[in-house]
Amino acid sequence: MPGTARIEVNDKSIELPLVVGSEGETGIDIGKLRAETKSITLDPGFVNT
Numbered sequence: 462m463p464g465t466a467r468i469e470v471n472d473k474s475i476e477l478p479l480v481v482g483s484e485g486e487t488g489i490d491i492g493k494l495r496a497e498t499k500s501i502t503l504d505p506g507f508v509n510t
């Protein structure tokens with residue numbers, strides 16, 4: 462199931478790899494997100510960490 466996810470932040474578009482989670486769900490490897498877009502993620506309820 463590997464593939465990529467395209468994320469657009471303002472005028473910057475990047476491709477991030479997909480991974481398989483421990484329960485078979487699709488995950489996105491955001492390891493390069495900050496370096497590439499100067500953006501971070503937020504999970505206020507700590508539900509998906």
